[in-house]
Every structure is written in C-alpha cells, then in structure tokens.
Amino acid sequence: MESLTRHTDYGAKGLNEIDINQNPMAQFATWLHEAEQAEIFEPNAMVISTVDADGQPTSRTVLLKGLDDTGFEFVTNYESRKGKSLRANPSVALLFPWYALKRQVMIVGTAVATDAATSDAYFARRPQGAQLAAWASDQSEPIARREILDERMAALEAQYPEGTHVPRPEKWGSFRVVPSSIEFWQGRSKRFHDRLRFTALDDGTWKLERLQP
Numbered sequence: 001m002e003s004l005t006r007h008t009d010y011g012a013k014g015l016n017e018i019d020i021n022q023n024p025m026a027q028f029a030t031w032l033h034e035a036e037q038a039e040i041f042e043p044n045a046m047v048i049s050t051v052d053a054d055g056q057p058t059s060r061t062v063l064l065k066g067l068d069d070t071g072f073e074f075v076t077n078y079e080s081r082k083g084k085s086l087r088a089n090p091s092v093a094l095l096f097p098w099y100a101l102k103r104q105v106m107i108v109g110t111a112v113a114t115d116a117a118t119s120d121a122y123f124a125r126r127p128q129g130a131q132l133a134a135w136a137s138d139q140s141e142p143i144a145r146r147e148i149l150d151e152r153m154a155a156l157e158a159q160y161p162e163g164t165h166v167p168r169p170e171k172w173g174s175f176r177v178v179p180s181s182i183e184f185w186q187g188r189s190k191r192f193h194d195r196l197r198f199t200a201l202d203d204g205t206w207k208l209e210r211l212q213p
C-alpha cells in the first residue's frame with residue numbers, strides 16, 4: 001500500500017500570531033468559510049470524541065449546525081451512545097479534519113444540551129424524511145434487520161403525509177460545545193507545521209500560545 005510510505009509535503013503556507021484573528025471563534029468562522037469556498041465535502045463535518053461512564057473514549061462524525069461566540073452546536077439523539085456518554089461526562093474533543101487545505105482545528109470543551117426551543121427551531125427546518133428518521137431510529141441500539149427500520153419508516157410516512165407537521169421527538173435535540181481551548185493547525189513543509197492554540201481565561205479573554213509541531 002503506497003499510501004503508507006508516502007511523505008506528502010504540506011506546503012509553505014504558514015499561520016502566524018500577527019495574521020490570526022485574536023477572537024478564535026471569528027478565526028474559526030474564517031477557516032470554515034475557506035473550507036466551504038474550497039468545496040471540500042461536508043466542510044462542517046467534525047469528529048466528536050466523548051468518554052463514557054467507564055472511561056472508554058469513542059469518536060464519531062457529526063455536522064456542525066450552529067456557531068456563535070458561545071460555542072459550536074450539533075444535533076443528535078440524546079439516548080444514543082454519545083448522548084449517554086455526555087450525560088455521564090460532558091467533556092468532549094472536536095476535530096475538524098480539513099486535509100484538502102492541510103488544516104485541522106482541535107477543540108476541547110464541555111457539551112451542554114440546549115433549551116428545547118433551540119432544538120425545536122432546528123428540527124422544524126429539517127426535511128420531513130430526516131424528521132421521520134429521527135422518530136424511527138433508536139440511535140445506536142442494535143436491531144435484527146434493516147426491514148424493521150423500513151417498516152417503521154413506512155408507518156411514519158403513512159401517519160405524517162408529505163407537508164404535515166412532524167413534532168420533534170423528545171429524545172432528539174441539540175448540544176452546544178462551549179470551548180475551553182481551540183487550536184489552529186496549518187501543515188507546512190518538512191513536517192514543521194504551525195500550531196496556534198487559544199485557551200479560555202476566567203475573565204472571558206483568550207490566551208494565545210504557539211505549540212511545537
């Protein structure tokens with residue numbers, strides 16, 4: 001397998017303390033915009049790692065659905081494996097792997113369930129098929145056969161004809177990840193990369209540090 005021995009050069013484009021936005025959320029928004037402009041697949045996809053009650057870490061991809069000065073929002077099933085882990089331990093790590101741009105952003109923080117109104121507002125904007133799928137799926141639970149899921153979906157489609165209002169299942173909603181640190185990583189030649197990390201301070205400001213590659 002050729003990829004295992006390849007040494008791709010990540011280029012000369014650097015990231016420095018002068019050019020980076022001193023507000024890391026604004027800097028993140030700039031990089032997300034650049035990932036969108038570069039037309040990479042699902043630029044808002046992020047890997048979220050959680051730790052369960054037994055200390056076992058797990059990771060999976062979710063989509064970033066909201067971004068403001070308070071944090072990063074995503075939606076999921078509160079009774080899923082990740083939902084249960086977050087109830088036991090709200091500490092998370094987020095990773096945006098923008099390989100096509102030779103960039104990654106690593107976030108450490110705490111996940112809090114948003115209020116019901118926030119979840120309702122997002123759920124109402126989803127396509128009806130995705131709304132029904134949220135009802136049909138006990139996310140992360142084993143099921144004997146695909147056909148059982150398809151039958152559940154067919155029953156829901158009969159119950160909610162196209163265009164009718166589908167309420168949000170209580171088990172489904174959004175989380176906001178409040179960041180305690182945000183690291184911007186820019187790949188460079190010779191594996192001599194740039195890493196700038198913001199750490200949240202108690203007074204609401206951010207400390208900026210350069211980390212060794």
Ligand SMILES: Cc1cc2nc3c(=O)[nH]c(=O)nc-3n(C[C@H](O)[C@H](O)[C@H](O)COP(=O)(O)O)c2cc1C
Pocket residue numbers: 042045058059060061062063064074075076077080081082083139140
């Ligand atoms: C590109 C991509 C985006 C995804 N987005 C979400 C999402 O926003 N919310 C979600 O619950 N699952 C999403 N999934 C599915 C999750 O990766 C995962 O399979 C699911 O949430 C169950 O995870 P868990 O069993 O660890 O709780 C996505 C998967 C991929 C590949």
Ligand SMILES: Cc1ncc(COP(=O)(O)O)c(C=O)c1O
Pocket residue numbers: 063075076126130
């Ligand atoms: C199971 C699941 N839930 C939620 C989402 C994200 O929300 P939305 O479907 O509204 O894009 C995804 C996206 O892939 C998903 O797979």
